[in-house]
Each structure stands twice: as structure tokens, then as C-alpha cells.
Amino acid sequence: MELFDVIIVGAGPIGLACGIEAKKAGLKYTIIEKGCLTHSLYNYPLNMTFFSTSERLEIGEVPFISHQPKPNRFEALEYYRRVCTSWNLDLKLYEKVTTITSIDGLHVVTTLKGQYQAKAIILALGFYDLPYLLNVPGENLPKVKHYYDEPHPYFGQRIVVIGAANSAVDVALETWRKGADVTMVIREGEIRDSVKYWVKPDIENRIKEGSIKAYFHSEVKKINENTVEIKTPEGDTILDNDFVLAMTGYQPPFEFMAASGIHFQDDAFHTPVYNEYTMETNVPGIYLAGVVCGGLKTNKWFIENSRVHATMIIADVLKKFSDRKK
Structure with a gap:
């Protein structure tokens, strides 16, 4: 099995932001996505307009220029394709992750196409695949x-x-x-x-x-x-x-998260357990990024307010790697 420093599950905007930060840090990484690039955005209504203005959707210091202050779905898909091209991100598209098993500080990621090992996992999961x-x-x-x-x-x-x-x-x-x-x-x-x-x-x-x-x-x-x-x-x-x-709403993949060992708070929103300063879950080396952090409260985290998760996570990953070398 190929060994990565970081495997990111989910190629939405926040998953891409995590990949950019990992690449900037010189880490060996890959981004695995069950569907196409920004799969959730692709499945949005064709005429959808974002709540956020274009500059608040930017990642990786790549400018997002739209015709109106609030971009539409077409412009967002074009923008995130351009981000991937600009950063030459390592992507594994149309490869669904089925299980994550953590053993002795390493994580084995099994997909429909193979298996990989990683020292750290980032779950940048959306919530648009499981309707109520x-x-x-x-x-x-x-x-x-x-x-x-x-x-x-x-x-x-x-x-x-x-x-x-x-x-x-x-x-x-x-x-x-x-x-x-x-x-x-x-x-x-x-x-x-x-x-x-x-x-x-x-x-x-x-x-x-x-x-x-x-x-x-x-x-x-x-x-x-x-x-x-x-x-x-x-x-x-x-x-x-x-x-x-x-149009009854959607929910995060709770069963997949639980099977990966992640615990949840005893609250009405089924909020996953994680450190708000590092984004690390109760499973050492597994992190959460983006909307999935809110559990059922899917309106808590957006692209614009969760982009920072990428820098927080990679900073903690680098610190752990440094501590292990000492």
C-alpha cells in the first residue's frame, strides 16, 4: 500500500483547500473523491446563486472573478477547476472510500479501487448525498x-x-x-x-x-x-x-464516520467530537473539515467560514510529525 502523509477524503472546496495547504507544507498527500470534482456543487440546481460573495469563496490565493458579486454554480465549478489546475493538485476522482481503519498510528483507507495508508486523515465530507x-x-x-x-x-x-x-x-x-x-x-x-x-x-x-x-x-x-x-x-x-x-434537507454520512471510530456529542445535532483548535477527532490523526463539523446543523459551517480549517489542520499535522522526530 502506498503511504501518504495525509489523505483527504472529499474534493469539495474545503477538501481542495486542505490539499493546497498540505502541498505548501511539502507533505505527500492525495485527495480522494467518490464522484466528480466538487461533487456536491455539481449537483446543485443549475441556476443556483451562492449566498457568499466570490472573494469569500476563494482558496489557495487564486482570485475568483464573477460577473455579479455573488457567483453562480457555473462560475464556481469553473473556478474550482482552475484552482486544481493552478496548484496541480493530486486527485483521485470517482473512487469511493468504503472504510478507514486505524492501527498503530497509521490509517488504512480502503476504496472501491484499492487501499492506501496515511499518517493523517482529513474528512472534508459534505452532506448533500444523503437526503432526509x-x-x-x-x-x-x-x-x-x-x-x-x-x-x-x-x-x-x-x-x-x-x-x-x-x-x-x-x-x-x-x-x-x-x-x-x-x-x-x-x-x-x-x-x-x-x-x-x-x-x-x-x-x-x-x-x-x-x-x-x-x-x-x-x-x-x-x-x-x-x-x-x-x-x-x-x-x-x-x-x-x-x-x-x-426538498427536505440532507445529512452527513454519520454511519461512515462512526465506523471510522469517530464519536458524537450527546446533543440534538449529533455533532461529532473534535478539538475546535486543531479539528482533530477523538481518533488520533483523523481530522474534520468543513460542513461535516456541524453534524445535523448543516447551516453552521460554509465555505467562507471553514476555509481556515485547512491551515489549522495542517499546522497540527506538522507539529505532530515534528514531535515524533524528537
Whole structure:
């Protein structure tokens, strides 16, 4: 097995930032990614615009120039490709990590293509691969989507959008504006306060005027080929339906992390245990970086506020390597 100083799992922006810091430090490293480069960003809606401005998404001192202050998905993909080219980063794409086993200070990383050893591991895992399921009959029907790409396929269709956060609101507004008949099914009694401040009045006004129908304090009971059965405060209702877009959120790969030996705090967010100054977990030599640090609180860490994790981790790795030589 090839031995690395550092193996980074995840080729998102923070994983790339970790790779850059490892390369700057002269460490032997590689970045392993189960899908394409910045896999999560690639799966974002085609017309998505970031919350952050372009300079706050920069890594590796590579300038990020966008047409507007807040870049879109296309510009971000182009930028992170350019970062990889500029730094000539070592990447292993389309190679899923299945297990990490820690023995005597070394970590064995097993993928679908082989095995590697590393003195340190950085888990720069996203959360966009594991959607929260509805766990209702009919959820496996082809018309049920947990990911949204663009509005065109839903023109002239009867859409049920599930959720009340940013993704659900964006999907409801965009599909409605492109000719879909949209109904929202929302567990809560209102649109969430966390929805973007410039979008929240828009969705509330569309609901108020009846352009977009909404059932609050409601939930889906069953999904059929041509209908959706929902439970509302006024009783059960059947909606004629062509597609269900379940924008119910996503979660980190907790099972994979637990199998790697990582512990979790006893809190409502299933927050992983790690040192906030070094980002090292309870497993010596395994570090966390990026959004995965927040557990279920996936809105705690973003690209702009977790870029610093890369420098913190590599600094601690170098310190450990130095201490071992003494």
C-alpha cells in the first residue's frame, strides 16, 4: 500500500483547500473523491446563486472573478477547476472510500479501487448525498425527486414541493414562474425565518395571493401514481399530482464516520467530537473539515467560514510529525 502523509477524503472546496495547504507544507498527500470534482456543487440546481460573495469563496490565493458579486454554480465549478489546475493538485476522482481503519498510528483507507495508508486523515465530507427521506408509501416512485436541477421539465405539470426552507422556496418560485402548478406541503406553520431575506416576501406574497398553494401544519401520508395524499389540520386531502419535489434537507454520512471510530456529542445535532483548535477527532490523526463539523446543523459551517480549517489542520499535522522526530 502506498503511504501518504495525509489523505483527504472529499474534493469539495474545503477538501481542495486542505490539499493546497498540505502541498505548501511539502507533505505527500492525495485527495480522494467518490464522484466528480466538487461533487456536491455539481449537483446543485443549475441556476443556483451562492449566498457568499466570490472573494469569500476563494482558496489557495487564486482570485475568483464573477460577473455579479455573488457567483453562480457555473462560475464556481469553473473556478474550482482552475484552482486544481493552478496548484496541480493530486486527485483521485470517482473512487469511493468504503472504510478507514486505524492501527498503530497509521490509517488504512480502503476504496472501491484499492487501499492506501496515511499518517493523517482529513474528512472534508459534505452532506448533500444523503437526503432526509419521507418514509411514506410511494416515495420510491420515479416522479419523486430529492434533488432539483432546473424548472423546464415541470412546465405544465402539477408539482408538490415539500419543505419550508431555502431549497423548497427556491424550487416553488422557480417552477411556478416557468409554468408549473405548484402546491407546497409544510410541516411548520409558516415559511422559515432562515429563508433568504430578499426571497421570503416573494414566496409569502405568492401564497397570499393564491398563485402558489400552501398547506401548513401538514404532511404527506402517501404518494400514488397520479395523486398525493396529505394530512392537514382540516383533515386528509388528495391532490392531483405529476411530480413530488421533496426538498427536505440532507445529512452527513454519520454511519461512515462512526465506523471510522469517530464519536458524537450527546446533543440534538449529533455533532461529532473534535478539538475546535486543531479539528482533530477523538481518533488520533483523523481530522474534520468543513460542513461535516456541524453534524445535523448543516447551516453552521460554509465555505467562507471553514476555509481556515485547512491551515489549522495542517499546522497540527506538522507539529505532530515534528514531535515524533524528537
